């Protein structure tokens with residue numbers, strides 16, 4: 001079995017007297033897509049926020065590629081190889097689709113504006129950004145400003161930005177939320193494409209059962225902030241604790 005790329009150890013956060021994430025220890029490996037499920041309020045998004053750095057834990061730690069990143073800022077975590085798709089917040093609405101992706105490629109390449117190489121670099125970066133747009137089938141919208149895109153295309157662009165970032169660990173929080181029946185499969189195909197890379201570790205918070213069935217190699221279940229089940233999808237979904245936690249209601253069959 002490969003070395004874990006991401007590890008949480010006894011990760012805990014309290015808000016006042018409420019323990020939102022309760023000593024969650026888990027290891028995530030390359031080539032594996034883990035769906036994180038649980039009833040509303042179980043702590044899934046809070047667990048994600050602790051991993052990506054939006055929140056600091058009360059106790060416990062987060063390790064990325066063997067390095068303790070518990071006290072890293074969000075951007076230091078991104079630089080270290082953690083990529084989280086956000087709902088629209090990391091796109092520049094007045095820039096074009098291509099410009100948005102090029103900015104990510106540029107940030108990754110960390111290229112300065114050396115006068116001698118600028119023209120060449122610019123061409124390289126644009127070329128790389130165009131390749132990513134082709135991958136997510138957004139080439140025809142390359143020159144559109146982001147604010148003019150449909151909701152579904154903006155979500156696709158977020159995935160494009162994440163692919164351009166080339167992280168080791170990809171995090172998706174309900175990636176098809178608010179998307180139409182026609183749009184959702186495109187995003188799921190893109191995630192399936194990312195998952196096909198044996199070096200990519202993918203974490204997915206998801207409620208929709210069909211999405212979990214089609215993508216997850218493994219399911220971890222949070223309930224009242226604690227990890228109550230973790231394993232192969234069939235085994236986890238059949239377990240008593242999951243049946244009880246959900247009362248058959250929360251995972252939506254669509």
Ligand SMILES: Nc1ncnc2c1ncn2[C@@H]1O[C@H](COP(=O)(O)OP(=O)(O)OP(=O)(O)O)[C@@H](O)[C@H]1O
Pocket residue numbers: 015020038039040041042043044045046047
């Ligand atoms: N900043 C905060 N301050 C106080 N309580 C919070 C804060 N963030 C989350 N919580 C609480 O922590 C618990 C876990 O919330 P969280 O949003 O992580 O659940 P979730 O599993 O993602 O739920 P959902 O499926 O509804 O998105 C909830 O009881 C929530 O009210």
